[in-house]
Amino acid sequence: MKTIIVNDVAASTSGALSILRQFLTELKNNEMAKSYRWIVFVSNDLVNEFNSEHIEIVKVNAKKWRKRIWWDTYGICKWLQDRHIKPLLAVSLMSVGFRYLKICQIIYIHQSLPYGDFNDFKWFEWKTRLYTWGIEKWMMWSIKRDSTIVVQSNWMKEAVSKKLRISKNQIHVIRPNIEPLAGEELRCVNNKSYYLFYPAVASASYKNHELLIKVLSTIKKKKPELYPRITLAFTCNPDDNRITKYYYRLSKKLSVDERIEWKGYLSKDEMLREYIQSDIVLFPSKLETFGLPLIEAASLGKQVLVLDKVYSHDVLKSYSGATFLEEDVEEWLEAVVRCFEGKRVQYDPLNQDNSDGWKQLISLIMAVICRIGRSNIPCGLYE
Numbered sequence: 001m002k003t004i005i006v007n008d009v010a011a012s013t014s015g016a017l018s019i020l021r022q023f024l025t026e027l028k029n030n031e032m033a034k035s036y037r038w039i040v041f042v043s044n045d046l047v048n049e050f051n052s053e054h055i056e057i058v059k060v061n062a063k064k065w066r067k068r069i070w071w072d073t074y075g076i077c078k079w080l081q082d083r084h085i086k087p088l089l090a091v092s093l094m095s096v097g098f099r100y101l102k103i104c105q106i107i108y109i110h111q112s113l114p115y116g117d118f119n120d121f122k123w124f125e126w127k128t129r130l131y132t133w134g135i136e137k138w139m140m141w142s143i144k145r146d147s148t149i150v151v152q153s154n155w156m157k158e159a160v161s162k163k164l165r166i167s168k169n170q171i172h173v174i175r176p177n178i179e180p181l182a183g184e185e186l187r188c189v190n191n192k193s194y195y196l197f198y199p200a201v202a203s204a205s206y207k208n209h210e211l212l213i214k215v216l217s218t219i220k221k222k223k224p225e226l227y228p229r230i231t232l233a234f235t236c237n238p239d240d241n242r243i244t245k246y247y248y249r250l251s252k253k254l255s256v257d258e259r260i261e262w263k264g265y266l267s268k269d270e271m272l273r274e275y276i277q278s279d280i281v282l283f284p285s286k287l288e289t290f291g292l293p294l295i296e297a298a299s300l301g302k303q304v305l306v307l308d309k310v311y312s313h314d315v316l317k318s319y320s321g322a323t324f325l326e327e328d329v330e331e332w333l334e335a336v337v338r339c340f341e342g343k344r345v346q347y348d349p350l351n352q353d354n355s356d357g358w359k360q361l362i363s364l365i366m367a368v369i370c371r372i373g374r375s376n377i378p379c380g381l382y383e
Contacts, residue, residue, distance in 0.1 A: 111135060197275065211332065228259075288312075303347070
């Protein structure tokens with residue numbers, strides 16, 4: 001049985017782990033995939049249940065950055081050589097390539113930081129700034145120009161092609177799986193109160209929670225009659241990291257902390273409840289690979305105020321309930337007030353793309369394998 005290797009030693013939490021689990025779920029059940037032996041490299045025990053007749057989960061010691069860099073460059077080559085394994089194809093789910101594997105490669109790029117225009121980090125975000133610089137250099141060094149690339153959105157296709165100087169013909173847009181949100185209407189309309197919801201983890205300052213805190217402060221000054229009727233909900237906690245601590249201090253300084261609810265991590269059912277009870281879903285993020293919360297909000301027909309960026313137009317271009325705004329406190333203030341002064345509107349839900357992204361990825365892998373067979377590309381060699 002021919003072997004395909006999959007590298008995702010970076011997946012341990014949040015979005016990266018979800019990507020890995022969704023991929024493995026499809027891999028375990030896909031009939032085409034069962035014709036091959038899959039060796040999947042991870043650095044934890046979070047996906048052991050996916051071991052099967054055709055899937056081998058291999059845990060390697062690569063959690064720390066130093067060990068991960070060694071593994072991604074030399075370690076994976078040594079592991080294969082020591083076991084005399086000559087893989088047919090290498091798949092990376094972690095945005096970087098295999099520099100020293102001289103075989104066909106498919107790279108799933110879901111890290112947008114090197115491809116956007118955001119560089120305005122806070123002084124204390126030096127680790128994030130260093131990571132952005134480092135991951136960009138690593139991508140450019142490790143991803144070969146003949147690689148097959150998978151991205152989640154059209155804007156990423158354009159940006160990756162330009163940054164890595166790879167032909168657009170080699171870059172495939174496969175949207176992530178979107179789990180449908182369905183539930184009864186839970187909100188009891190109360191014309192005396194307004195609920196604003198920002199469904200984003202404050203992982204770094206580009207998520208831009210600061211703008212909403214300043215908008216709330218401006219409402220307090222200019223619309224004092226409206227201010228006590230507003231609740232602004234964040235899906236993070238004040239003590240999650242340095243940026244959330246900064247936001248919490250800012251809310252205290254501007255004396256608007258009383259109107260902010262820090263929800264922390266929410267389950268799928270809890271997220272659904274928040275979406276349904278919200279009057280407006282706010283999304284001022286300056287950079288997103290795809291923007292899944294925008295799809296979720298639009299699929300429920302919610303009013304969405306979103307920053308005017310390429311990612312937001314990519315996702316919501318056909319949704320009538322979206323308002324695209326510049327990064328200006330006054331503009332956001334006016335948009336919020338307009339929503340509250342008018343009638344509460346339930347928009348026609350955005351028709352979701354129901355195609356299964358992971359089935360598409362497996363089909364792409366099979367197509368690349370067919371191309372390998374036709375062109376007699378050598379496999380299992382090392383540079």
